[in-house]
Amino acid sequence: MKITSNIFEVDEIKLGNNTETIVKGGRHLFDKLPEAFLGIQQISIIGWGSQGPAQAQNLRDSLDGTDIKVCVGLRANSSSLEKARAAGFNEADGTLGEMYAMIAESDLSIILIADAAIAENYERIFNSVKPGATIGFSHGFVIGFFKNIGYQIRDDINVIAMCPKGMGPSVRRLYVQGKEVDGAGINSSIAIHQAINDHAMAYALGWAIAVGSPFVFLTTMEMEYRSDIYGERSILLGAVHGIIEAIFKYKIDIGVSPEQAFKDTAETITGRISNLISKHGLKGVFEALDEKQKEIFITAYNASYTPLKDILREIYEEVYSGNEIRSVILYNERKKIAPMGKIDDTYLWHIGEQVRDKRQGEVNDLDPLTAGIYVACMVAQVDILIEYEHVFSEIANESIIEAVDSLNPYMHHKGIAYMVDNCSTTARLGARKWAPRFDYILTQIAIPAIESKQIKHEAFKAFDQHLIHDVLDTCRQLRPSVDISIKD
Amino acid sequence: MKITSNIFEVDEIKLGNNTETIVKGGRHLFDKLPEAFLGIQQISIIGWGSQGPAQAQNLRDSLDGTDIKVCVGLRANSSSLEKARAAGFNEADGTLGEMYAMIAESDLSIILIADAAIAENYERIFNSVKPGATIGFSHGFVIGFFKNIGYQIRDDINVIAMCPKGMGPSVRRLYVQGKEVDGAGINSSIAIHQAINDHAMAYALGWAIAVGSPFVFLTTMEMEYRSDIYGERSILLGAVHGIIEAIFKYKIDIGVSPEQAFKDTAETITGRISNLISKHGLKGVFEALDEKQKEIFITAYNASYTPLKDILREIYEEVYSGNEIRSVILYNERKKIAPMGKIDDTYLWHIGEQVRDKRQGEVNDLDPLTAGIYVACMVAQVDILIEYEHVFSEIANESIIEAVDSLNPYMHHKGIAYMVDNCSTTARLGARKWAPRFDYILTQIAIPAIESKQIKHEAFKAFDQHLIHDVLDTCRQLRPSVDISIKD
Numbered sequence: 001m002k003i004t005s006n007i008f009e010v011d012e013i014k015l016g017n018n019t020e021t022i023v024k025g026g027r028h029l030f031d032k033l034p035e036a037f038l039g040i041q042q043i044s045i046i047g048w049g050s051q052g053p054a055q056a057q058n059l060r061d062s063l064d065g066t067d068i069k070v071c072v073g074l075r076a077n078s079s080s081l082e083k084a085r086a087a088g089f090n091e092a093d094g095t096l097g098e099m100y101a102m103i104a105e106s107d108l109s110i111i112l113i114a115d116a117a118i119a120e121n122y123e124r125i126f127n128s129v130k131p132g133a134t135i136g137f138s139h140g141f142v143i144g145f146f147k148n149i150g151y152q153i154r155d156d157i158n159v160i161a162m163c164p165k166g167m168g169p170s171v172r173r174l175y176v177q178g179k180e181v182d183g184a185g186i187n188s189s190i191a192i193h194q195a196i197n198d199h200a201m202a203y204a205l206g207w208a209i210a211v212g213s214p215f216v217f218l219t220t221m222e223m224e225y226r227s228d229i230y231g232e233r234s235i236l237l238g239a240v241h242g243i244i245e246a247i248f249k250y251k252i253d254i255g256v257s258p259e260q261a262f263k264d265t266a267e268t269i270t271g272r273i274s275n276l277i278s279k280h281g282l283k284g285v286f287e288a289l290d291e292k293q294k295e296i297f298i299t300a301y302n303a304s305y306t307p308l309k310d311i312l313r314e315i316y317e318e319v320y321s322g323n324e325i326r327s328v329i330l331y332n333e334r335k336k337i338a339p340m341g342k343i344d345d346t347y348l349w350h351i352g353e354q355v356r357d358k359r360q361g362e363v364n365d366l367d368p369l370t371a372g373i374y375v376a377c378m379v380a381q382v383d384i385l386i387e388y389e390h391v392f393s394e395i396a397n398e399s400i401i402e403a404v405d406s407l408n409p410y411m412h413h414k415g416i417a418y419m420v421d422n423c424s425t426t427a428r429l430g431a432r433k434w435a436p437r438f439d440y441i442l443t444q445i446a447i448p449a450i451e452s453k454q455i456k457h458e459a460f461k462a463f464d465q466h467l468i469h470d471v472l473d474t475c476r477q478l479r480p481s482v483d484i485s486i487k488d
Numbered sequence: 489m490k491i492t493s494n495i496f497e498v499d500e501i502k503l504g505n506n507t508e509t510i511v512k513g514g515r516h517l518f519d520k521l522p523e524a525f526l527g528i529q530q531i532s533i534i535g536w537g538s539q540g541p542a543q544a545q546n547l548r549d550s551l552d553g554t555d556i557k558v559c560v561g562l563r564a565n566s567s568s569l570e571k572a573r574a575a576g577f578n579e580a581d582g583t584l585g586e587m588y589a590m591i592a593e594s595d596l597s598i599i600l601i602a603d604a605a606i607a608e609n610y611e612r613i614f615n616s617v618k619p620g621a622t623i624g625f626s627h628g629f630v631i632g633f634f635k636n637i638g639y640q641i642r643d644d645i646n647v648i649a650m651c652p653k654g655m656g657p658s659v660r661r662l663y664v665q666g667k668e669v670d671g672a673g674i675n676s677s678i679a680i681h682q683a684i685n686d687h688a689m690a691y692a693l694g695w696a697i698a699v700g701s702p703f704v705f706l707t708t709m710e711m712e713y714r715s716d717i718y719g720e721r722s723i724l725l726g727a728v729h730g731i732i733e734a735i736f737k738y739k740i741d742i743g744v745s746p747e748q749a750f751k752d753t754a755e756t757i758t759g760r761i762s763n764l765i766s767k768h769g770l771k772g773v774f775e776a777l778d779e780k781q782k783e784i785f786i787t788a789y790n791a792s793y794t795p796l797k798d799i800l801r802e803i804y805e806e807v808y809s810g811n812e813i814r815s816v817i818l819y820n821e822r823k824k825i826a827p828m829g830k831i832d833d834t835y836l837w838h839i840g841e842q843v844r845d846k847r848q849g850e851v852n853d854l855d856p857l858t859a860g861i862y863v864a865c866m867v868a869q870v871d872i873l874i875e876y877e878h879v880f881s882e883i884a885n886e887s888i889i890e891a892v893d894s895l896n897p898y899m900h901h902k903g904i905a906y907m908v909d910n911c912s913t914t915a916r917l918g919a920r921k922w923a924p925r926f927d928y929i930l931t932q933i934a935i936p937a938i939e940s941k942q943i944k945h946e947a948f949k950a951f952d953q954h955l956i957h958d959v960l961d962t963c964r965q966l967r968p969s970v971d972i973s974i975k976d
Contacts, residue, residue, distance in 0.1 A: 314822075323814055343932045346931055436925055
């Protein structure tokens with residue numbers, strides 16, 4: 001499985017124990033986009049959720065001055081019509097319209113509606129595509145869903161994916177920041193699920209570069225949805241929430257004040273720890289500790305790695321088996337009678353609000369217990385993905401880079417509970433389901449082990465020589481370091 | 489769907505809004521057992537877990553003096569061989585032997601091995617049965633499993649179920665106590681999944697009566713496994729654990745001492761509340777409160793009924809869809825590398841041990857907050873089962889009677905964590921999965937509502953006129969009230 005291109009330079013890089021083909025992005029490549037999109041006159045972005053506004057605007061900006069028209073398609077009477085108009089798409093010049101009409105007239109339709117909406121409307125969506133045209137997704141969910149229901153995709157269209165490894169707002173913001181720092185952006189994976197002509201790969205690459213990816217790697221839609229659904233249930237949302245709940249409770253039990261306990265957990269993860277990992281990798285966290293703190297880190301790491309890995313393995317298997325996708329579909333059927341409530345009204349998150357309100361630019365201490373558990377979780381998450389043979393680009397982006405460079409900075413600003421309450425339905429369901437499991441396994445297994453100093457595992461021994469450190473170093477060299485700007 | 493019998497008296501009773509056929513048990517019916525088991529010379533109990541020892545001994549005692557031989561079949565080299573010998577089964581007289589050999593020579597083989605073992609060995613088990621013989625289960629799991637894998641059962645054998653609505657040790661203990669109080673025992677459901685002759689129903693009834701059921705009702709194996717797997721994930725194990733975790737934490741947060749918080753939650757549920765429900769029904773709990781406490785109960789009930797019902801509905805759907813059974817199968821494949829840890833080493837359960845050690849026969853206060861939430865959970869569990877059209881006998885037994893008359897008294901003695909750590913794999917997995925969800929939904933939704941006095945729901949309005957009260961009254965009249973004796 002290799003990226004091939006006559007248009008963009010393809011690099012072979014060593015990542016972990018594999019060689020991968022990647023394409024480095026950047027604004028200097030935008031003049032090659034018309035060649036990459038050969039045969040495409042109209043690209044339509046369908047949906048205006050998280051990725052929709054980001055990709056539609058980035059594509060339009062990148063293709064400015066070419067003959068390729070970038071449009072937005074929405075449900076008739078969609079409440080997002082006004083927002084799309086405010087972003088400059090409009091019915092008058094034909095860049096805004098009803099979604100099925102837009103799909104029917106486009107050469108590339110990029111479907112960015114919610115998973116649930118795909119599950120409800122897939123037949124009409126696929127039937128609307130012109131023969132010979134291309135349909136694109138930013139998530140492999142649809143393939144997992146089709147596997148579940150046994151749906152066969154028609155064979156006269158290209159089916160591709162371009163999946164930014166960060167939330168929509170980050171995709172847009174870093175693209176804008178990229179006007180000053182060329183190459184700033186969110187990395188993406190591409191996948192060619194079905195190719196009916198030689199253009200499919202070029203379209204996927206052009207799409208990734210136009211959206212602003214610093215580097216593009218290859219996966220399959222099957223591997224993408226597994227790692228993506230697994231990732232959001234784990235470190236990106238579920239695990240980070242559960243880890244904070246467990247350690248916060250423990251800190252309170254041993255007499256730490258609530259505000260300090262919040263600083264020692266949520267604040268340090270979304271702030272200092274993320275920043276260190278982003279700039280110096282996982283070892284950077286460990287190296288920033290003094291000797292006594294290093295001991296605490298090692299104990300916490302050893303006590304938590306194995307129980308966390310057990311939950312992570314369970315999550316991966318539940319995703320792989322189709323159970324998680326079935327659960328999402330079941331929820332969509334019952335949501336009218338049992339809508340999800342918010343999680344943000346608990347004691348922990350109220351303390352969090354107070355802490356954020358009082359922030360004055362101070363740098364939080366690096367709590368070694370929290371750091372040990374959080375880093376153990378990232379490594380365990382990586383180890384499961386290695387077992388299931390994901391490529392290292394996907395592993396590093398889905399388990400670490402997306403967390404520290406996209407979600408955590410956003411959560412640092414708005415709060416973790418806010419993020420959990422406002423992400424996609426698939427992710428919200430997953431976070432609700434798995435956060436408590438991470439909390440309980442830490443409370444039941446890891447914390448008693450730390451307390452009693454009865455640590456049975458020596459997982460930390462494998463940390464120093466872990467393949468992931470070099471992988472992160474390489475990934476870091478592939479994109480400029482930019483502190484993402486976060487605004488409301 | 490009706491019970492029919494020429495041997496035992498069949499009663500029609502009104503339960504809820506339905507009429508059901510039931511058979512009342514008792515020792516006075518034991519002399520009819522040879523007639524019920526017409527054509528059966530040998531009954532083999534396969535497995536020596538929770539139900540195995542209870543049913544094998546009860547059947548042997550009940551059939552004492554008849555020509556029917558009751559045997560036990562185990563894996564060659566099973567570690568339980570010694571225990572079965574200690575209970576009087578032995579190779580010398582042919583009442584103990586290798587399981588497949590036992591199945592092959594039996595007219596009725598009762599398969600009481602773990603779900604996981606059934607999932608692994610089902611082909612050999614079913615292939616070993618003599619043509620024309622009968623295979624029996626005490627759980628519908630196997631049918632859910634077969635639905636999952638698409639396995640077709642051979643059509644030359646009877647397939648029946650007799651499912652005691654209580655754990656094995658209770659089935660044995662109440663049977664022994666029943667020697668003094670005729671009719672004491674654990675209620676059972678029966679199901680005829682496949683009948684190749686007219687005897688199937690009589691065999692199921694005979695089996696139920698021989699094991700000591702005070703009353704026997706009819707269900708299907710499909711409905712049985714749904715209600716059973718749902719029930720153990722809910723009030724029987726998962727919900728009771730999660731409810732206690734949430735309220736305990738809340739009580740600590742508002743300044744209650746840990747010991748008192750444990751008494752206000754776990755102790756009151758497994759002790760006073762269970763006792764009141766067992767003797768006086770759900771209304772008995774409410775009536776035992778003073779006016780001020782009644783207000784707290786109503787607030788707690790109203791704040792928690794809807795969020796609890798949301799989780800309960802999710803559980804039911806996950807069971808119904810096959811997801812939960814698939815999860816159990818997935819666990820069986822990974823258990824060697826990721827065995828389940830114990831839950832009993834946390835602060836909460838350590839406090840519990842201390843509280844139990846200090847018990848001196850005192851009657852705990854009836855905490856109205858805990859009572860309101862616990863009773864709301866039972867009613868919500870009942871309401872979901874009514875929606876899915878289970879018969880009221882099954883609803884009452886699976887949601888209430890099994891809890892207050894079998895599991896809770898046992899947990900009162902040994903601790904809830906002990907129970908969760910020592911039940912069947914299917915149940916342990918379910919309790920681990922769902923207890924944290926009950927905890928989180930209460931912490932995130934119900935407790936903030938109670939605290940802020942912003943209760944949006946008026947679920948309690950339906951409590952007074954609920955059908956379940958009459959159903960419980962009727963069920964109570966069908967079996968003598970016996971305080972189950974609990975020994976280690």
